Amino acid sequence: MLLHFRPENAHAVPYGKQRILVAAKSMSLFVMDPIADAILTYAQAHARTTGEELLQALCARFSVTEIQETLKELVRLHVFVTEQPQAKPIRPVVDVERFPLGSLVLNVANKCNLHCSYCYEPEAAKYSSSPVRMDWDTARQSVDFLFQRAGGNQEVSVCFFGGEALLNFTLLRAVVAYAEETARQREKKVDFSLTTNATLLTDEMIDFFQAHRVGITVSIDGPQDLHDKRRFSLTARGERKGSYEQVISRVKRLFDRYTARPVVARVTVTKGTVEILRIYEHLTSLGFFEVGFSPVTAKNGEEYGLEPADLRQVLAGFKELGGVYIARAQQNQYTGFSNLSTMLTDLFAGTNKLFPCGAGLGLLDVDGNGDVYLCHRFPGTEEHKYGNVKEGIAYDRLNEFINGAHVENKPVCQTCWIRGLCGGGCYHEAYTQFGDGALPNLHYCDFLREWTEYGIRVYMELQEKNPRFVENYVLRGRGDAPRELT
Amino acid sequence: MKHLKAANHKAEMVEKVQEAQEQEDVVGMAMPAGCTTIFNPGWEANMWGGVNGMCAPMEADLLSCANMCWWPAQVPDSLQSSPEWAKACSGMNQEDWKNFEILFPKTN
Numbered sequence: 113m114l115l116h117f118r119p120e121n122a123h124a125v126p127y128g129k130q131r132i133l134v135a136a137k138s139m140s141l142f143v144m145d146p147i148a149d150a151i152l153t154y155a156q157a158h159a160r161t162t163g164e165e166l167l168q169a170l171c172a173r174f175s176v177t178e179i180q181e182t183l184k185e186l187v188r189l190h191v192f193v194t195e196q197p198q199a200k201p202i203r204p205v206v207d208v209e210r211f212p213l214g215s216l217v218l219n220v221a222n223k224c225n226l227h228c229s230y231c232y233e234p235e236a237a238k239y240s241s242s243p244v245r246m247d248w249d250t251a252r253q254s255v256d257f258l259f260q261r262a263g264g265n266q267e268v269s270v271c272f273f274g275g276e277a278l279l280n281f282t283l284l285r286a287v288v289a290y291a292e293e294t295a296r297q298r299e300k301k302v303d304f305s306l307t308t309n310a311t312l313l314t315d316e317m318i319d320f321f322q323a324h325r326v327g328i329t330v331s332i333d334g335p336q337d338l339h340d341k342r343r344f345s346l347t348a349r350g351e352r353k354g355s356y357e358q359v360i361s362r363v364k365r366l367f368d369r370y371t372a373r374p375v376v377a378r379v380t381v382t383k384g385t386v387e388i389l390r391i392y393e394h395l396t397s398l399g400f401f402e403v404g405f406s407p408v409t410a411k412n413g414e415e416y417g418l419e420p421a422d423l424r425q426v427l428a429g430f431k432e433l434g435g436v437y438i439a440r441a442q443q444n445q446y447t448g449f450s451n452l453s454t455m456l457t458d459l460f461a462g463t464n465k466l467f468p469c470g471a472g473l474g475l476l477d478v479d480g481n482g483d484v485y486l487c488h489r490f491p492g493t494e495e496h497k498y499g500n501v502k503e504g505i506a507y508d509r510l511n512e513f514i515n516g517a518h519v520e521n522k523p524v525c526q527t528c529w530i531r532g533l534c535g536g537g538c539y540h541e542a543y544t545q546f547g548d549g550a551l552p553n554l555h556y557c558d559f560l561r562e563w564t565e566y567g568i569r570v571y572m573e574l575q576e577k578n579p580r581f582v583e584n585y586v587l588r589g590r591g592d593a594p595r596e597l598t
Numbered sequence: 599m600k601h602l603k604a605a606n607h608k609a610e611m612v613e614k615v616q617e618a619q620e621q622e623d624v625v626g627m628a629m630p631a632g633c634t635t636i637f638n639p640g641w642e643a644n645m646w647g648g649v650n651g652m653c654a655p656m657e658a659d660l661l662s663c664a665n666m667c668w669w670p671a672q673v674p675d676s677l678q679s680s681p682e683w684a685k686a687c688s689g690m691n692q693e694d695w696k697n698f699e700i701l702f703p704k705t706n
Contacts, residue, residue, distance in 0.1 A: 132605060
């Protein structure tokens, strides 16, 4: 029997005395016994092996029956296949028009009162003489659009974004009231969230968010020296000034009055601000429940961009914080390190995605003009504008992009064992780096593979030292875990 | 699985599916008859690659297809309830299918 080894479907991660098999076709994880391990080792060293050769090589150490049994199990996982693999035709996998919408991001204001150096929103959009503010008509139609396209979803999400969303708090308040009423009429639930720089928070706003359980994410980069490196306000004379003090006074007020939901800190990691553990400790000491670290999106040459050496530091910092995560987990204490919690959720579930995220599928963005984009990062980018809430969505073009962008259509990704977890990479990152949203995030591939391997070791250690921790503390309440697991 | 120990939820699901597939829940008929003994799907061509002498569509070969436990044709029960329904149809002439009786469900 001729066996074809599929290296892209098998990756081994050492853990203690054993190795964990990542069966990449299903993103299932298995602990290998010595026979499975020996078979995999042999196959990885001998690209084309026949069943007979494999038996010959291993029959001194194991019985033929055992080897054949194990091979059968590995065939089930597509680690080996018994037929000549054929080139797969590129096929459409989804009809976007029939995919139910779950989340809608509303860019209620393009303008921003801050001048952070790394912002991906174009300058012209934020600071032009007539900045775009969403009007009530557009907002109402957007909410209607969300509910009309929600399909079978019992719950939908409205996210307020900008620029700085709080610059249009009046509209935000009206949208919340309208969406809640619409949800009542349609017997669905609606959830609200907001991303903000926090500088404009008033007591009135905080109390409103408390009353309507609006989830809040604050963009803050860490302790003052790190935050003020790139998150500026402008003085009356037009000089740059760090915004930390402004942010802190508002954040402290927020934590005084708001208890509805855990507050998340979104950290943009840039050159020179890679002290992950220090940032985490500072932000959680302020009261943030969870910290999410986002390496900055930058074209080559930007001064704030992360170079390979910086990314290595970021990874080292993630692992340092991971050590804290594991130690606290053994005391049944949850650590709000978003990046690791999301990874553990995906590893536990065996998440196997064809797409990097829900953009264009379950999630869309509407800007102040009513124009519809893939996600909140794309307003202003003509290429990824797909119509308008008033005039209709360009489903043909959206279908073409989405079906072209799924991971099986990315040749480079076919040999990668984390393709089911990564899904091919963020469209906006690819667009910024390479000018093409459908390309993989080549600049992150190594980083992500190493991070995933680390995540698997953390996962196995948690399963060993505190078996219910992942299920009870990490999974519950995470929007991205499969429903049956939460 | 004997040599691989499931370490995540997906792995457990894969094992469950495999166990289910290994259990035989479909057993072949002990006394197959007629066309049912042959598992060529479709019968698209005869053994010389031609299409003559092929199994006619069920509708044109209704009585043969309804005999002897052959699966595709659902016909009225000619033993008890509707012994007359095929009386006017020779069954040999593929053109006189219009002579089948039309039966309607009985209502109370």
